[in-house]
Amino acid sequence: MKVALDAMGGDFAPEAAIEGAKLAIQELPPDVQIVLVGKEDIITNLLSEKGVESDLIEIHNADEVIGMAEHPTKALSQKPNSSIAVGFGLLKSGYVQAFCSAGNTGAMHVGAMFTIKAIEGVIRPGIAGFVPKENGDFGVIIDVGANADCKPDVLMQFGQMGSIYAKNVFGIDDPKVGLMNLGEEEQKGTLLTQAAYQLFKIDKQLNFVGNIEGRDIFNDKADVIVCDGFTGNVILKFAESIYDILKKRNLLDPFFHKFNYEAIGGSPILGVNGNVVIGHGVSSGTAIKNMLLQAQRMAGSNVHLKIKESLGA
Amino acid sequence: MKVALDAMGGDFAPEAAIEGAKLAIQELPPDVQIVLVGKEDIITNLLSEKGVESDLIEIHNADEVIGMAEHPTKALSQKPNSSIAVGFGLLKSGYVQAFCSAGNTGAMHVGAMFTIKAIEGVIRPGIAGFVPKENGDFGVIIDVGANADCKPDVLMQFGQMGSIYAKNVFGIDDPKVGLMNLGEEEQKGTLLTQAAYQLFKIDKQLNFVGNIEGRDIFNDKADVIVCDGFTGNVILKFAESIYDILKKRNLLDPFFHKFNYEAIGGSPILGVNGNVVIGHGVSSGTAIKNMLLQAQRMAGSNVHLKIKESLGA
Known part of the structure; x- marks a missing residue:
């Protein structure tokens, strides 16, 4: 399995990205390769500076970079050789099984929608976040x-998508799905929420x-908290x-330590034809490492195919 | 000044209410009287049990009680002698200058709308909450x-209403008003929020x-956080x-201690023709005391009249 990482994305890129890749190869299964996408010379120098010599890391050149504050749609069309555009190209072609970045969130979302696209039948893909639970587990919020x-x-x-994620990635047997509300x-x-409640109520598959x-x-x-993107944000x-x-x-x-975004790594986009994880802009090397591990788990459990089987038209 | 308190409202009523009144008379200015609304015999017994003998406390009988789980509109029309209905009667007649209760929130809201009513020109009265600020102040969320x-x-x-409250009750000179959003x-x-932003932008009076x-x-x-009631809740x-x-x-x-609802007391309804504060159902005596102090400050600074001057039709 190959997981692509945008080496140029995030406030502390490329250093944090390279550091994350270095940490990840020590923890990933030996059959997983990391494909670093970005300016080849910069990446090569950094790898050598950090003393990383591993055939588990591969470089794929991309000459351009989309800045954190750039307009997503404009940037993607004007920079076809950006690390985000090239990364999605690798994902779409099947060369990699997952793509992740701590770069421009909007560009990652738009990139997913325009390259690998929403699964037919999914009205709107959503971004999932994670919240620590007092009982030691993590919950999904989407x-x-x-x-x-x-x-x-x-x-x-x-x-439905949050439930499939919780089941396949967190191993929760029959995830409890709750609708965020004011009572x-x-x-x-x-x-x-009143209308959504009625839809959930008649669904026989979900544990609502x-x-x-x-x-x-x-x-x-x-285990799964459902809300609109405004409330979730x-x-x-x-x-x-x-x-x-x-x-x-x-x-x-220990409980509040788990609030740390670094421990989680990133937020997957659910409902698109591939495994995409978006990291926090301020991601450190540890955060990037955890994002890579998460992307690998997601790809390993074929979440996007399970969503397609369940919701696909 | 007279402040009415629903002696029968809240999970721990009437004990917590009487305890709150006892604590409040030790802190309120000497010209403030508390009017306890509820079953006279029960209140009298409790006051005597707690050794409260003060001409700063007055009892106003109300034979019925609206339960915490009752349907607000139905309960108010079926129980005209409930402590909530009687309390609003006292407020409407001008006998008291503020009314507060830790009872049924819905009944308090509906009671305010049907007795003292919304200020003409105010589209929807709102309930304000308070959040502690890292700098030591409190902020208003409505x-x-x-x-x-x-x-x-x-x-x-x-x-606009939150700004008037923050200025007159918290003494913040030109309150900063922010619109809760996802970016x-x-x-x-x-x-x-996109449409609301445009309205705020052209207003010259608010410090948006x-x-x-x-x-x-x-x-x-x-200092003032504006959001819909779903998000705020x-x-x-x-x-x-x-x-x-x-x-x-x-x-x-010390900072997180201020999260304690007990320190704040209650949430005022802004935009109605009178001073109304709703307490948390689980209010303790201390919480009730602070709700009474807050109601007195609100009445003392004539917040509802200032809202009427500013927004009234």
């Missing part, structure tokens, strides 16, 4: 920002546990800021 | 649950600081759960 406005059937599919009762909420509230994010009421950034404050105040314990 | 679905002009008014850029967000994100809730980017309950987990894990420090 969507965390790709779709600010959602329709009820889109939320329904988020629940537990069926009739509570926005027009969106009903509405959950803001206070249930860390408990075990739901606010929750995730709020949680991140709490981690930062706890760290600053020296209050971290 | 709405936290009264209006799940909002229109752009409703968010605009939340910003900082003007074009980011839902159709709702633009979009803020989930990570900005505790920093000083904004998720944020507030999420913050509450974090407080609970920190407490359980013995990780509280």
Whole structure:
């Protein structure tokens, strides 16, 4: 299996990316190769500086770089030789089985939609985030920002895709799916959540546990938290800021340590024809390493094919 | 000044309410009287049990009680002698200058809308919550649950009302108003936040600081955080759960201690013709005391009249 990594993406690229690859080859199964996508000379120099000599690392040249603040659609069309565009090309051709980057999130999302494309039958692919649970597990929260406005059937599919991810990547047998809402009762909420509730209720395949509230994010009421991308984004950034404050105040314990994005690595795009993981812009080498491990697990369990089998038209 | 307290409202009523009143008279200015609304015999017995003898406390009988789980509109029409209905009667007649309760939130909201009513010109009254800021201040977040679905002009008014509250009750000179969103850029967000942004942008009276994100809730980017009631409710309950987990894990420090709802007391309804504060269902005596102090500050600074002057038709 080959996993491509955008060596030029992220606030601390290319150093952090190369460092992440170096750490990852020590933990990945020996049949996994990392394909570093980016400026070949820079990557070669960095690998040699860091003393990395491994046939588990391969370089694929890409002359251009999409900046963190560039407009995603414009940048992708104007920079066909950027590391993100080239990475998606490798994924589409089947040369690699997963592609990940800590670079421009919008460009990663648009790149996925325009190259490997949404699975036919999936209305809107979503970006999944992860939240630590008090019981030691991780929960999936989807969507965390790709779709600010959602329709009820889109939320329904988020629940289905999140459930498939939780089952296949986290090994949770029959994942509990909860709908984020402002109250537990069926009739509570926005027009969106009220309508979505009815769709979830009649689905016989999902283990739908009903509405959950803001206070249930860390408990075990739901393994999969379904919400629109606006709400999910606010929750995730709020949680991140709490981690930062706890760290600053020296209050971290093993549970709150797991809030650290570095431990998780990245957020997969679910509902597209391939395994794509987007990392945090500030990703360190450790974060990149964990993103690579996650991409490999995702590819190993064929999540996107299972979503296609289940939701594909 | 007289402040009415629903003696029968809350999970621990009437004991917690009486305890709260007892604590409050030790801190309130001597010209403030507390009017306890509820079953007179029960209240009298409790006051005597607790050794409270004060002419700063007055009892106003109300024979019925609205339960925490009752349907707000039905309960209010079927129980005209409930402590909530009677309390609003006292507020409407001008006998008291503020009314507060830790009872049924929905009944408090509906009661306000049907008795003292929304200020003419205010499209939707909102419930304000409070978040501690890292710099030691408190911020206002509005709405936290009264209006799940909002229109752009409703968010605009939340910003105006929150700003008036922050200025008059917290004494913040020119409160910074931020729009909760999933990114900082003007074009980011839902159709709702994009449209609301344009309304805020052309307003010359408000100190609008633009979009803020989930990570900005505790920093000083904004004194007033504007969002729909769905988002605000998720944020507030999420913050509450974090407080609970920190407490359980013995990780509280002075900053996180301020997450405790007890320190704040309650959430005012802004945009109605009177001062109304709703307390948390689980309110302890300390929480009730702080709700009473808050109601008195609100009444003392005439927040509802200032909102009427500014937004009234």
